[in-house]
Amino acid sequence: MASHEEILADLKNRLGEAEFGRVTMESRLFWQSSLKCQRCGNSCVISDPVVLVEEDVQKIAKRFKIPYQKALRKYTKVLPDGRRSIKYLTPCKFLDSKTKLCRIYEDRPEVCRKYPFLAATPAFVFPGECPASMELYNSAKKKYEKIPDDPTYQALTKIFDANPALREAFRFLNFHALAVRAGEISEGEAMQRLSGYPNQKALNLAGAIGCAIFEQREIVNA
Numbered sequence: 001m002a003s004h005e006e007i008l009a010d011l012k013n014r015l016g017e018a019e020f021g022r023v024t025m026e027s028r029l030f031w032q033s034s035l036k037c038q039r040c041g042n043s044c045v046i047s048d049p050v051v052l053v054e055e056d057v058q059k060i061a062k063r064f065k066i067p068y069q070k071a072l073r074k075y076t077k078v079l080p081d082g083r084r085s086i087k088y089l090t091p092c093k094f095l096d097s098k099t100k101l102c103r104i105y106e107d108r109p110e111v112c113r114k115y116p117f118l119a120a121t122p123a124f125v126f127p128g129e130c131p132a133s134m135e136l137y138n139s140a141k142k143k144y145e146k147i148p149d150d151p152t153y154q155a156l157t158k159i160f161d162a163n164p165a166l167r168e169a170f171r172f173l174n175f176h177a178l179a180v181r182a183g184e185i186s187e188g189e190a191m192q193r194l195s196g197y198p199n200q201k202a203l204n205l206a207g208a209i210g211c212a213i214f215e216q217r218e219i220v221n222a
């Protein structure tokens with residue numbers, strides 16, 4: 001049986017670099033937006049480093065009502081490659097050992113928010129220590145096995161095969177909807193990008209199809 005790496009290499013080979021990147025990015029956003037964090041704290045025990053960006057430190061400083069420089073000194077360290085990380089790890093300083101919950105959950109660093117979807121590609125990484133990702137993997141596997149028999153999927157394939165511009169618009173719309181759901185971009189940013197899409201007619205139609213699916217209307221023969 002082929003490994004994940006072999007499947008991805010084969011996919012990349014067949015799709016080409018650009019299409020492979022788009023497909024894997026869309027899948028990652030889909031998985032990311034569907035994940036229901038169980039707040040198990042498992043990765044908070046073993047992760048090292050937990051890399052921080054400037055905004056993360058600003059949020060920590062605000063949360064503890066201390067100046068930015070003090071937050072830098074108190075809670076962060078510089079890694080050999082120049083990036084910053086939370087200072088005390090394995091387990092993380094912010095993990096409550098009794099409740100197993102993050103004490104700064106609402107202000108947790110970006111990397112913690114995105115976990116387990118840290119890399120843009122490959123998209124199909126489900127770490128065993130994350131029960132939410134394993135749950136998602138199992139339910140998605142079941143769902144995907146049924147997709148080819150789904151009447152909505154079959155109807156869409158027919159419509160898109162006859163109208164490639166509509167397929168592109170639908171993908172564009174879907175990508176941005178997922179990115180908003182996954183917290184990657186704001187609604188305002190998504191609207192701005194959508195308003196710049198060159199084929200607005202196709203985009204509007206794609207939006208109507210999206211709404212129809214969302215409302216579970218019958219779209220066969222649409």
Ligand code: SF4
Pocket residue numbers: 043044047050092093094095096101102103104105108109112
């Ligand atoms: S900051 Fe919170 S979510 Fe991130 S590793 Fe530490 S305890 Fe876990």
